[in-house]
Amino acid sequence: MKLPFTVLACAWLLAGCADPAARARLGIQDSAITQTGFGATQDAAAGAPDRQWIDTYAPVTNRRAALASVQHKLDGIVGDDYFHTKAQCWIEAGREAFEAGDQWGFVEETIGAAAVLYASMERGAAMPAGRPAMRTVVTVRPDLWAIVDVVRRDPAFASCPDAAAPLACAEVALMHAGHDAWRRSFGEAEARVATAENLLRTSARTTLACSTQHSSAPASPAQAQDVVDAESVKHPAAPNARHRGQRRPGFSGG
Numbered sequence: 614m615k616l617p618f619t620v621l622a623c624a625w626l627l628a629g630c631a632d633p634a635a636r637a638r639l640g641i642q643d644s645a646i647t648q649t650g651f652g653a654t655q656d657a658a659a660g661a662p663d664r665q666w667i668d669t670y671a672p673v674t675n676r677r678a679a680l681a682s683v684q685h686k687l688d689g690i691v692g693d694d695y696f697h698t699k700a701q702c703w704i705e706a707g708r709e710a711f712e713a714g715d716q717w718g719f720v721e722e723t724i725g726a727a728a729v730l731y732a733s734m735e736r737g738a739a740m741p742a743g744r745p746a747m748r749t750v751v752t753v754r755p756d757l758w759a760i761v762d763v764v765r766r767d768p769a770f771a772s773c774p775d776a777a778a779p780l781a782c783a784e785v786a787l788m789h790a791g792h793d794a795w796r797r798s799f800g801e802a803e804a805r806v807a808t809a810e811n812l813l814r815t816s817a818r819t820t821l822a823c824s825t826q827h828s829s830a831p832a833s834p835a836q837a838q839d840v841v842d843a844e845s846v847k848h849p850a851a852p853n854a855r856h857r858g859q860r861r862p863g864f865s866g867g
Contacts, residue, residue, distance in 0.1 A: 635799035639753040639790075639806065662718065666748050670721035679724045680707050687731045694774065696740045699781035700730035706789045719749040719792045744784070750791040754806055757787060757813060764817050773823035776816045783812035 673679050687700050707723030726745045733740050742765070744758075752758070764770060764780055786809035793802035 635803055639794055639802055640755050643751045673721045676711055676720050683724055683727045690734050695777035695781050696730050698778040700727045702782040702785035703727040706785055717749050717796055722747045749795050750788050751795045753791045753794050764820050767820050769824035770820050773820050776819040779812040780816035783809045
């Protein structure tokens, strides 16, 4: 996909206004995010739509209708568990991005993520518990993702329904923040990470309470620290960022 030089120039100019300290606080490890200027790549590894991506998502020509269709199908499935809530959060993330005029392909990817979940629930098939791979998302705050894994692996989590919804939405919020970072909106990404932290903290505390109720042995200080206090995890140290970022190639959907 080729973009007019003026579009690329404007993207580089706007990306130069991004806060490098915010980028560092997000703990982004994807080297493509730090590539700069004319030397930055425009290939699939850097986020350009490849043939597989286009074949999968180009048929989504009416994103509003697609979101409504997925919502209708999800509403027809009984359940209020972790996966049902995650599918709903994906739909809401897609709606928010759509209303914001996002043309990068994230809306299409949220539709796909929700569709995979509701289709699995409909068939009674095994659910994909991991993060979906998304072209328009970069990993932010890997420390928080580590806490997500701790909470989800806790034996008490499966029997603690009140912990499921906030964890599911925290994961989606972190992915949405990863999209904000992917398009170089680091301030928006940080704000969304704060929402994810609050949801994750709620889920962790609820899971710990359930674990304590179902166990005669109290949780050790180390377990409580790992599961409960997301704020205690230090933000990544900010390097001396001197380069300007470049926006990724976009996808102009309908």
